[in-house]
Amino acid sequence: MSASSPESRTPAVREFIAAHREPFLAELGEWLRIPSVSAQPEHAPDVRRSAEWLRERLAATGFPETEVWETADGGLPAVFAHWPSADPDAPTVLVYGHHDVQPAALADGWQSDPFQPEVRDGRLYARGAADDKGQVFFHTLGVRAHLAATGRTAPAVNLKLLIEGEEESGSPNFGELIRRPANRARLAADVVVISDTGMWSESTPTVCTGMRGLVDCQIDLYGPDQDIHSGSFGGAVPNPATEAARLAAALHDGHRRVAVPGFYDGVVELTDRERALFAELPFDEEAWLRTAKSHGTLGEEGFSTLERIWARPTAEVNGVWGGYTGPGGKTIVPADAHLKLSFRLVAGQDVEKVREAVAAWVAERIPDGIRHEITFPGATRPCLTPLDHPALTSLARAMETAFEQPVRFTREGGSGPAADLQDVLGAPVLFLGISVPSDGWHSVNEKVELDLLSKGVEAAAHLWSELAEGLRPTDPAR
Known part of the structure; x- marks a missing residue:
């Protein structure tokens, strides 16, 4: 086993995460208490407060560059951070997420105040716990665990973050923000990691490869x-x-x-391999119909339900x-x-x-x-990363190391800003998320599974070394 293999780093990564779990959750709780609801004008100051809070925490994490970026037309701010690698050949990775949240009120049917985080039965309940503050914040502990396990003083990749403040309002200013020449240059990356997504289930870790x-x-x-x-x-x-x-x-x-x-x-038509991978997923169509509040499937002939909603x-x-x-x-x-x-x-x-x-x-x-x-x-725009892309292989390895089992591949039937980033930056998009369908995005009693949140930290800790190796330019002299 190589000294630099993910397996050899796993004990140190897990030890670091366990030792810092409680302070990490306490800080996440502070952030979740900020009602950064972008859709409600009265909460615009809270969205700004959320951005500044995150900027300060990223600086405390070790990012030497942290900024609040203003959006056009009086829009709500995003947060940018950059931590350069000491390796001149290191690839550059941009992590995208968002710090604004959906509206929520106790009167909607929540069991506890949506902006007063509460842990019950191994789950953290709060608006934004899964969508998307929890999945953004796991990167702060992940990069620190990465450094502790590798002995580095800077990440193995040039690590950038762009955390939007208007995603839950349809990202009205996001395209203009990333297309500004100065911003576009600073956002340049070899790969984009989206941490605003989820997995098939608690027992079936998956990686999304595209969005419609x-x-x-x-x-x-x-x-x-x-x-x-x-x-x-x-x-x-x-x-x-x-x-x-x-x-x-x-x-x-x-x-x-x-x-x-x-x-x-x-x-782009589905390949035989993709159709086979979709078919391997433990899909219960009757349960899916109950979730859809529907009474029968119907769609384009010749395709399964998953193929229709993911790839057609x-x-x-x-x-x-x-x-x-x-x-x-x-x-x-x-x-x-x-x-x-x-x-x-x-x-x-x-x-x-x-x-x-x-x-x-x-x-x-x-x-x-x-x-x-x-x-x-x-x-x-739609986006898709081919199954054989080395960056996707790196992500799958990081997830498999964290979950100690093979990961499977899915797509997302919905749409989001991932394609804008792919289009503007010309970089493939990866989806690193640990949320599960029961987390209740946009619904009452939104939560995140604390064990899965730790797995997200661990996957992020491994990902930077995996990408540094997987995307390293080929050297014919080696």
């Missing part, structure tokens, strides 16, 4: 200048509500594929409205009707091309006499 992107739109249809009598005019003039229904019905073909021409252009692009009708919806009847042709649609994208799809394809598809289906407007409020 998102394009959404609203379609507004206008017909008569006012609601008109359906007996006098119905059947002789176009009806906006009918056309809205026709658009919604035409969105998929008979095989449940999205019927927009060009929608699937560029889609989709289209959903989020809302249709127009005309009279009150009690009784009102026999009219309504003046207007509206639809909201969303499209989840996978690797290989281009956001702008999807927007253009959707806009063209809508325009072609609108009859004369109906005026329409289509607006696209925002978009998120």
Whole structure:
């Protein structure tokens, strides 16, 4: 066994974590008491206080560079930190997370005050315990354990952190923040680690390899200048509500594929290995349906449920409205009707091309006499790291060392800022998270499993050495 192997470092890492567990949890509790709710303007000072608190703790951890970064348009601040490696050949790693949290109040049904952390049965309950303060903060103890186990005075990688303050509000200023030339240069990295994610379950540690992107739109249809009598005019003039229904019905073909021409252009198809790895997961479809509060599965033919939500692009009708919806009847042709649609994208799809394809598809289906407007409020790009990427191999090794069992691979059906970072920095994205589905993100009684939180610390402690070795430039002379 090599002196530098993760197995040889494990006892020292675990000893350090155990010795510092209580002070670590006490400090995390301090942070969780700050109600950094970005969606509520009255808590803007608390989000700022949270950022400054984190900056101070990162400096105390040992990061020589710690800054609060202001966002545009009076937005809420992010935190940046940098700890250079002493190794001139070391790769650079950027860790992303967020310090803002969802709204929460005792009256919502919490068993304890959401901003007064409480430990019960090996779990830490508080808003932000899992999403995302707990998973951000484990990096502070992780890097210290890494140093203690390796005897280094600086990390094995050039370690950077960017901790956002507006993620729970849709990251309205994040893209502009990371695209500023000065910031973009300082954020340059060989790999991005996202610690705002989770695992399959307590007994099945997993690594996420990608997230879907998102394009959404609203379609507004206008017909008569006012609601008109359906007996006098119905059947002789176009009806906006009918056309809205026709658009919604035409969105998929008979095989449940999205019927927009060009929608699937560029889609990176699942490999046989990926499909096999998905199939190995202990997926209970009936339990999943109960979680989904649904009564049957349905989707694109030829794909399993996990494949549909992780690796296939989709289209959903989020809302249709127009005309009279009150009690009784009102026999009219309504003046207007509206639809909201969303499209989840996978690797290989281009956001702008999807927007253009959707806009063209809508325009072609609108009859004369109906005026329409289509607006696209925002978009998120998809991201995917190939299974054979050396950075992903390094992460899997770090997780396997911490959990003492093989890790499996998943994807995420939702969307987030990971793709923005991948797009701007041109670096692969890794997902290091230890949260489990029962942690209750965005719900009442959010919690984190304390044993898993320690495993996150341990995985982070091993990851920096693994990446330093796995991403080291090949030296032909060796």
